[in-house]
Amino acid sequence: MIRIIAVGKVKEKGILDLINEYLKRMQGKVEIIEVRDLGKEKEGEKIMSLCEGKKIIAMDETGKEYTSEEFSDKIDGDMVFVIGGPEGLSDNVKKNEKIALSRMTFTHEMARLFLVEQIYRTFQIKKGTKYHK
């Protein structure tokens, strides 16, 4: 199971619908757990308690960038992606491997959609469907 831990809720209905559509297409292989916006440090403790010793990737603007193919090579079935809230991620989360979706900053809601789409794309790359061609 791939777990995405994200701070806060997605308020834009359009983005939420699309995220849910991708999750549905991935048939339970990916779950999203939302952590309440509690301030960076408390969020960090809560997030780490939800990682259960699994491989953690923190989504962070300072992280390494990958192409979709390179990203797909990094995905295995049991890992956790973390997306921070408006304050960003705490140091105990950021000490893990960090990946940047882009050098640009965008909204946390769009980051969540973007990540879910890339994970869906990974499955399609691995299956060899025309989605990524």
Added chain:
Amino acid sequence: MIRIIAVGKVKEKGILDLINEYLKRMQGKVEIIEVRDLGKEKEGEKIMSLCEGKKIIAMDETGKEYTSEEFSDKIDGDMVFVIGGPEGLSDNVKKNEKIALSRMTFTHEMARLFLVEQIYRTFQIKKGTKYHK
């Protein structure tokens, strides 16, 4: 006026609503012109005829990446951004300056949303609002 020329239509209602919301917030400073999916070469001719000698930036995965701040420095009021269709952009469009939103590939619909949000973010950076802080 900033013009975005994009190939094809946005079918995901959620993405379309959000794009329209950003356009509305920018109060007529940004317009989107859609070109029909006619194949790369014909699209390229049509796109160039809509650029009217203005500065052109082609959105392309092979382009240069910028942070949101660097991107905002590149924006002035009278220019054209081009987003290709599933086949990508023709050579006569790609010979212009190229910018990549990310090293990752994502859907053309999401590219359009992402670009519109970055242009909105540019206005907010220039105004110094808290949107980008």
